Every structure is written in structure tokens, then in C-alpha cells.
Amino acid sequence: GENVEQHPSTLSVQEGDSAVIKCTYSDSASNYFPWYKQELGKGPQLIIDIRSNVGEKKDQRIAVTLNKTAKHFSLHITETQPEDSAVYFCAANGGGSYIPTFGRGTSLIVHP
Amino acid sequence: DTEVTQTPKHLVMGMTNKKSLKCEQHMGHRAMYWYKQKAKKPPELMFVYSYEKLSINESVPSRFSPECPNSSLLNLHLHALQPEDSALYLCASSPDREGYTFGSGTRLTVV
Numbered sequence: 577g578e579n580v581e582q583h584p585s586t587l588s589v590q591e592g593d594s595a596v597i598k599c600t601y602s603d604s605a606s607n608y609f610p611w612y613k614q615e616l617g618k619g620p621q622l623i624i625d626i627r628s629n630v631g632e633k634k635d636q637r638i639a640v641t642l643n644k645t646a647k648h649f650s651l652h653i654t655e656t657q658p659e660d661s662a663v664y665f666c667a668a669n670g671g672g673s674y675i676p677t678f679g680r681g682t683s684l685i686v687h688p
Numbered sequence: 689d690t691e692v693t694q695t696p697k698h699l700v701m702g703m704t705n706k707k708s709l710k711c712e713q714h715m716g717h718r719a720m721y722w723y724k725q726k727a728k729k730p731p732e733l734m735f736v737y738s739y740e741k742l743s744i745n746e747s748v749p750s751r752f753s754p755e756c757p758n759s760s761l762l763n764l765h766l767h768a769l770q771p772e773d774s775a776l777y778l779c780a781s782s783p784d785r786e787g788y789t790f791g792s793g794t795r796l797t798v799v
Contacts, residue, residue, distance in 0.1 A: 608786050619692075619778050619790035620731065665730055674785030675744065678730035 578603040578670040582679025590687050595656050597682045599666035600648040608669040609642060609649050610676065615662045624651070656686045689714040692791035694779050700797045703769060709794045711762040711779030720762045721788070722754060723778040731778055731790075737762060769798045 579602040589595050601609075607628040612620035626633045626640045626649065633640050637656075642649040649668075653660055663683050667676035692713045701707050711720065719738050723731035735754040736744035742754065751773075753765040762779055774797045780788040 610787065612788075612790075617792070619694075619780075619792045620788075621790065622787055625787065663728075669785065675733060675736065676788075681728070681730055683728075 578606060578668055578673070578677040580666060580668050580677045580679045582666050582682060584682060585680065586683045586685070588685045588687065589656055591656060591658060593656055595653045595660070595684055595686075597651045597664055597666070597684070598648060599650070599668075599679050600646075601668040601677075602647065603668070603670045604644075604647065606668040606670050608676075609640070610667050610669075611638075611640060611651050612665045612667065612678075613662045614665065614681075620665060653684075656684075658686050658688050660684060661686045690789070692779055692781055692789050694777075694791035694794050696794060697792065698795045698797075700799060701766065701769065702799055703771075705769075706765070706767045708766065709764040709777055709779075709796075711764075711791060712760055713781045713789070714760055715781065715783070715789065716759075717781035717783050717789070718759065719782045719784070720756065721780040721782075722762070722764050723780060723790075725776040725778055725793070735764075766796075769796075771798050774798045 582599045610625040613623045614620040637654050639652045663681045666679040695710045722734040725731045734748045737756045740756045755763040776793040778793045779791045782788050
């Protein structure tokens with residue numbers, strides 16, 4: 577089955593800085609890579625996703641990059657704001673399964 | 689309507705109680721899911737319903753019983769739970785195999 581590793585587990589930045597969260601996956605057949613943001617007391621929210629036929633995708637201050645050869649993908653947040661503080665989960669859908677395997681999560685803290 | 693609504697938001701139950709968690713979506717999504725999430729951990733899949741039929745049961749104990757009365761509703765019936773079952777229970781839906789919409793969850797405490 578699929579295995580997803582996520583780093584770092586905690587990331588602390590100053591407001592305005594950039595933040596990068598990295599994930600690796602094991603199943604070369606995986607073809608869909610979503611990122612979820614979970615704020616305290618809420619369920620995870622899909623913030624951006626990328627498919628295996630695309631190398632990069634941007635949406636305002638967030639971007640995701642995918643390197644299929646190396647089997648890793650990353651979330652980039654620019655100009656961080658305190659409201660970006662949350663736990664971020666990466667996930668990968670294995671080629672043979674539509675059920676995502678989640679990474680262990682990154683707690684992002686943005687200091688004003 | 690782009691939301692998944694879960695009720696109740698909080699639930700405290702004794703080990704001999706029977707209770708139900710409810711989930712509703714009106715986005716026309718054909719797949720619905722129950723997840724369990726412990727503090728500081730990723731969500732763990734429990735059940736998947738596809739077109740109102742149970743398609744995946746991740747070896748969940750029988751004290752958890754899912755039900756899908758129609759394409760918009762998903763229930764999770766709870767009976768004789770243990771304290772270690774205390775967690776955040778999340779419902780999610782998706783139009784196909786991608787892009788989950790999660791509810792805000794039910795915070796369950798078993799005493």
C-alpha cells in the first residue's frame with residue numbers, strides 16, 4: 577500500500593515569511609495529491625490539489641509542486657499571515673485506490 | 689450548499705449508552721465517508737459508502753454501525769463504546785474519487 581511521509585512536524589515562522597511543507601510517497605502509481613488545512617475545532621479543508629500530469633499549481637499565496645521522478649510534493653505558502661496557523665495534511669491517492677493516504681501533519685505557527 | 693453538516697457537535701456518552709451521529713450533504717456527492725481522528729493525528733478511515741452501498745469497512749469493531757438511508761444522509765450508530773473510542777468523528781463526501789469535503793466533526797467523549 578501507499579506510504580506518505582511528511583516533514584516537518586512543526587513549523588514556526590514570522591508573519592510575512594514563506595513556509596514550505598514537504599511530503600514523499602511510495603506508490604509510483606499514485607496520481608492525485610491533495611492538501612488539507614485543519615484549524616482548531618474544525619474538520620480538514622481542501623486547499624489545493626495536483627494531479628500527476630501537472631508539475632506545479634498555484635492559487636494566490638499557495639502553490640504545490642510535484643516531482644514524480646523523486647516521488648515528492650511540496651506545499652508553498654508565501655507572505656504568511658496569522659490566519660494561516662493550522663495543521664496541514666498532505667495526502668496521496670494510490671493508483672489502485674481512490675482512498676487517500678494521509679501524511680502525519682504539520683503544525684504551522686505564524687507569529688504576528 | 690457546499691457544506692457537510694454533522695450533528696451533534698459534541699457528545700458525551702456512557703459505555704452502556706446507544707447514540708447516533710448524523711451527517712448530511714446536499715452537493716449531490718455519491719461517495720460518503722466516516723473517519724476517526726485522535727488528537728495530533730491524521731484522520732483514519734472507518735467506512736466508505738458509494739452510491740448508498742457500503743463499499744469499504746476498515747475492520748472497524750461492530751460497536752460502530754454505519755447506515756446510509758439515502759444519498760444525502762449518513763449515520764453512525766454507537767453502542768457499548770470504550771473510553772479509547774473517544775475522538776473526533778469526521779464525515780466527508782466527494783463527487784468521485786477526489787476532493788473530499790469534510791464536516792466539522794463530532795467530538796465524542798466516552799465515560
